[in-house]
Amino acid sequence: MPAPCAWHDRGVTLQDSPFLRACRRLPVDRTPVWYMRQAGRSLPEYRRVRADVPMLEACARPDMIVEITMQPVRRHGVDAAIYFSDIVVPLKAIGLDLDIKSGVGPVVADPIRDADGIKRLRELEPDDVSFVTEAVGTLVGELGPTPLIGFAGAPFTLASYLIEGGPSKNHERTKALMYGEPELWNDLMRRLSVITLEFLKVQVAAGAGAVQLFDSWVGALSAEDYRASVLPHTAWIFERLGELDVPRIHFGVGTGELLSLLSEAGADVVGVDWRVPLDKAAQRVQPATALQGNLDPAALFAPWEVVAERARDVLTRGRAAEGHIFNLGHGVLPNTDPDMLTRLTEFVHEESQT
Amino acid sequence: MPAPCAWHDRGVTLQDSPFLRACRRLPVDRTPVWYMRQAGRSLPEYRRVRADVPMLEACARPDMIVEITMQPVRRHGVDAAIYFSDIVVPLKAIGLDLDIKSGVGPVVADPIRDADGIKRLRELEPDDVSFVTEAVGTLVGELGPTPLIGFAGAPFTLASYLIEGGPSKNHERTKALMYGEPELWNDLMRRLSVITLEFLKVQVAAGAGAVQLFDSWVGALSAEDYRASVLPHTAWIFERLGELDVPRIHFGVGTGELLSLLSEAGADVVGVDWRVPLDKAAQRVQPATALQGNLDPAALFAPWEVVAERARDVLTRGRAAEGHIFNLGHGVLPNTDPDMLTRLTEFVHEESQT
Numbered sequence: 061m062p063a064p065c066a067w068h069d070r071g072v073t074l075q076d077s078p079f080l081r082a083c084r085r086l087p088v089d090r091t092p093v094w095y096m097r098q099a100g101r102s103l104p105e106y107r108r109v110r111a112d113v114p115m116l117e118a119c120a121r122p123d124m125i126v127e128i129t130m131q132p133v134r135r136h137g138v139d140a141a142i143y144f145s146d147i148v149v150p151l152k153a154i155g156l157d158l159d160i161k162s163g164v165g166p167v168v169a170d171p172i173r174d175a176d177g178i179k180r181l182r183e184l185e186p187d188d189v190s191f192v193t194e195a196v197g198t199l200v201g202e203l204g205p206t207p208l209i210g211f212a213g214a215p216f217t218l219a220s221y222l223i224e225g226g227p228s229k230n231h232e233r234t235k236a237l238m239y240g241e242p243e244l245w246n247d248l249m250r251r252l253s254v255i256t257l258e259f260l261k262v263q264v265a266a267g268a269g270a271v272q273l274f275d276s277w278v279g280a281l282s283a284e285d286y287r288a289s290v291l292p293h294t295a296w297i298f299e300r301l302g303e304l305d306v307p308r309i310h311f312g313v314g315t316g317e318l319l320s321l322l323s324e325a326g327a328d329v330v331g332v333d334w335r336v337p338l339d340k341a342a343q344r345v346q347p348a349t350a351l352q353g354n355l356d357p358a359a360l361f362a363p364w365e366v367v368a369e370r371a372r373d374v375l376t377r378g379r380a381a382e383g384h385i386f387n388l389g390h391g392v393l394p395n396t397d398p399d400m401l402t403r404l405t406e407f408v409h410e411e412s413q414t
Numbered sequence: 415m416p417a418p419c420a421w422h423d424r425g426v427t428l429q430d431s432p433f434l435r436a437c438r439r440l441p442v443d444r445t446p447v448w449y450m451r452q453a454g455r456s457l458p459e460y461r462r463v464r465a466d467v468p469m470l471e472a473c474a475r476p477d478m479i480v481e482i483t484m485q486p487v488r489r490h491g492v493d494a495a496i497y498f499s500d501i502v503v504p505l506k507a508i509g510l511d512l513d514i515k516s517g518v519g520p521v522v523a524d525p526i527r528d529a530d531g532i533k534r535l536r537e538l539e540p541d542d543v544s545f546v547t548e549a550v551g552t553l554v555g556e557l558g559p560t561p562l563i564g565f566a567g568a569p570f571t572l573a574s575y576l577i578e579g580g581p582s583k584n585h586e587r588t589k590a591l592m593y594g595e596p597e598l599w600n601d602l603m604r605r606l607s608v609i610t611l612e613f614l615k616v617q618v619a620a621g622a623g624a625v626q627l628f629d630s631w632v633g634a635l636s637a638e639d640y641r642a643s644v645l646p647h648t649a650w651i652f653e654r655l656g657e658l659d660v661p662r663i664h665f666g667v668g669t670g671e672l673l674s675l676l677s678e679a680g681a682d683v684v685g686v687d688w689r690v691p692l693d694k695a696a697q698r699v700q701p702a703t704a705l706q707g708n709l710d711p712a713a714l715f716a717p718w719e720v721v722a723e724r725a726r727d728v729l730t731r732g733r734a735a736e737g738h739i740f741n742l743g744h745g746v747l748p749n750t751d752p753d754m755l756t757r758l759t760e761f762v763h764e765e766s767q768t
Contacts, residue, residue, distance in 0.1 A: 230711065230712055230744075230747055232712040232715045232747055233715065234712075235713065235716070236712065236715035236716050239716035240715075240716035240717050240720050279668075282688055282689050282691065282710070283691075284691070314633075314668050314689075316670045316671050317670050317689050317690060334636055335633075335635075335636050335637075335668075336636075336671060337636065337637075337638070356589065357586075358585060358586040358589035358590065358593075359589065361586045361587065361589065361590035361594075362589070362590050362593035363594050366593045370593075390584075395586070
């Protein structure tokens with residue numbers, strides 16, 4: 061009898077993990093849990109390792125990526141790790157002059173607002189992000205049967221940063237371009253889609269078991285604008301990701317009006333913020349879509365009894381979905397007490413046990 | 415025959431204004447238009463008069479209030495004036511130590527987070543805001559048949575400023591209090607409601623023909639939380655305002671999930687942001703509710719043809735409502751070209767003429 065193949069063993073156990081099963085709408089013996097921004101400022105061990113390392117340096121160093129990605133898995137016992145990165149990492153990797161300013165966010169030295177600017181967006185080559193391949197390789201070894209979720213920002217949100225030159229409340233230049241110069245807009249979105257797809261493919265090739273496409277700011281659009289100017293591009297990314305056979309999660313904030321379109325774009329799992337109860341969200345997405353979410357991250361600042369009651373409500377409503385991955389309705393807030401998250405993870409596991 | 419009574423004449427003409435008729439869901443010969451933040455930084459004449467005058471001083475000087483309120487009426491020919499103020503004005507008037515910092519927003523020196531803090535919220539007396547009475551009196555004289563809309567911030571948004579100590583992205587302390595200490599929360603909301611009601615009553619007593627209650631940040635809440643923790647308070651305000659027989663407008667941003675509840679609270683007119691098309695919004699609000707909105711303010715940065723096409727779409731969809739007041743889906747953005755607003759006003763008037 062040949063010796064068992066370690067990789068294959070891992071593959072079998074991995075595919076059997078509650079997280080990947082829930083993404084695929086298969087029965088699970090407990091609801092899987094992870095938290096957006098679980099790797100981040102809420103953890104003292106994160107603040108320690110990041111103390112002297114700027115964000116974009118941390119995102120390009122395999123040792124930092126591995127350590128930071130692993131921290132919440134070790135501490136909270138969550139059912140999935142999320143690859144530590146920032147949405148602008150692939151843009152930095154193709155040579156754009158941008159930085160992440162503490163307390164501000166990504167800042168682009170020379171915003172992109174015309175055809176010449178758009179031409180600066182060359183394709184991303186795997187060699188541009190060899191640190192990703194290295195970090196993911198190490199991570200999947202350390203994680204064993206716990207899946208790693210690949211991470212990328214979606215084209216609309218990336219476009220907004222590039223056009224506005226930094227974080228924007230009203231996205232006025234972005235929308236002016238989108239509404240007023242649709243050809244230029246589509247060229248920009250196509251290039252960003254190619255980069256985004258490649259960034260996710262590198263992560264999957266190295267062992268990521270699922271991917272999440274974050275469109276942080278897409279909730280600023282009406283459904284009609286999303287359908288006309290964004291959906292074709294996210295649909296293109298999701299279609300090509302489909303060839304890789306890993307679950308595709310899609311998330312944005314304030315997307316109550318867009319949930320149907322986010323799943324129409326081709327997501328297997330739609331992340332829902334805290335504004336729409338999961339039983340309502342289940343009615344809005346396409347059939348054969350799992351849901352992820354959606355406890356209000358601010359609820360974690362209330363006493364434990366309140367958190368428990370609200371988490372129980374999320375679990376109950378989540379049963380209306382074809383598959384449910386427990387998460388917050390947005391990223392972990394920096395001042396969150398990490399013990400609250402550990403306790404919440406245990407609570408969800410116990411409450412949902414079948 | 416007695417000489418005609420000037421006040422009565424004004425009253426008749428005023429009640430016949432397209433704006434007040436649309437609020438009351440009566441037929442109009444053209445769709446009325448006004449813009450949230452029409453009095454503000456988009457106008458060079460506003461920047462001129464405000465150059466050396468801090469915001470809270472401007473809001474307490476009748477000459478400034480009158481001038482700033484009148485500027486957009488003169489320039490754009492809009493169908494209603496909105497009383498120039500800031501949501502924290504009534505809080506300043508009862509003696510709270512707060513200021514408006516340029517580029518930041520309202521900042522509260524000593525945030526309110528417990529029972530002792532809440533006790534500092536005494537009732538507002540008309541004498542605390544005699545400048546309001548004076549300014550409104552002058553304004554209604556100058557405005558003639560053009561209605562003046564009274565202005566106040568709603569209790570949830572005020573509570574958030576008081577609890578967080580300034581503008582907040584996640585409202586975590588606010589929600590922690592709301593979720594975790596409901597009695598304290600309700601005491602705070604009751605006191606803020608009393609203050610808000612009085613602030614609006616003073617404006618109506620002096621001649622305001624309608625009122626708008628701005629709940630800028632209420633879109634951060636789920637429908638269930640709004641119903642449990644906010645609706646009883648806004649409903650109380652609207653019920654008492656009902657005795658004054660002026661149309662009551664209610665507006666918040668990102669309120670797609672809340673539109674039904676915003677009208678259930680007792681608003682005659684519900685303002686809709688740009689995310690929900692007016693024909694859909696019409697299905698969500700209670701019967702006998704007019705709608706206000708909802709061109710994306712960022713659309714004004716696109717070429718005129720795009721603006722016109724989108725404005726026409728808003729008018730078309732607005733026909734599904736029982737009454738429609740044209741507006742933007744949020745306040746005028748500071749960099750907006752004021753000529754665009756003038757042209758838009760004319761366009762809406764012409765397009766909607768019957």
